[in-house]
Amino acid sequence: MTPFTTRRRFIEITPFAGMALLAACSPKTEPAPPAPPASPANIAPPPPAPTPAPASAPTASATPAPMVNEKDAQAMALGYVDDASRADIVKFKNFVANSTCNNCALYQGKAGEASGPCPIFASKQVAAKGWCSSWVKKA
Ligand code: SF4
Numbered sequence: 001m002t003p004f005t006t007r008r009r010f011i012e013i014t015p016f017a018g019m020a021l022l023a024a025c026s027p028k029t030e031p032a033p034p035a036p037p038a039s040p041a042n043i044a045p046p047p048p049a050p051t052p053a054p055a056s057a058p059t060a061s062a063t064p065a066p067m068v069n070e071k072d073a074q075a076m077a078l079g080y081v082d083d084a085s086r087a088d089i090v091k092f093k094n095f096v097a098n099s100t101c102n103n104c105a106l107y108q109g110k111a112g113e114a115s116g117p118c119p120i121f122a123s124k125q126v127a128a129k130g131w132c133s134s135w136v137k138k139a
Contacts, residue, residue, distance in 0.1 A: 067115060068124045075132070078120065084131035092133045102128040105136040 079092045089095040101107045109116015115125040120134050
């Protein structure tokens, strides 16, 4: 083999040898696996719906509050009576003619009802035509 042939042969094989060398030295990177397709098996189920309260549950307004008893200590101290015509106007000088619970600023009963709540007597009802010494004219 002549030097020319050897040199020619070297030039012919050098590009292929370089490519093979590059391929051998380059890192092997594989593509990420594709995401699994969406199917009913891999979709999270929706959260459960809240359970509605039973229709027959008792409410706070179902049972009316008891009436204030005139003999209760607080009622006696305030001169409460369930009929303003019986108010002790001698003891309670602040009595105003025609004053009753239903025209008192503190009365929370509805118009036309015989009784309603009053914050002076918590959790109890007072008579619409009642009276006590805490009466304040309704504006
Ligand atoms: S504060 Fe008013 S509504 Fe309450 S008991 Fe006395 S008069 Fe009646």
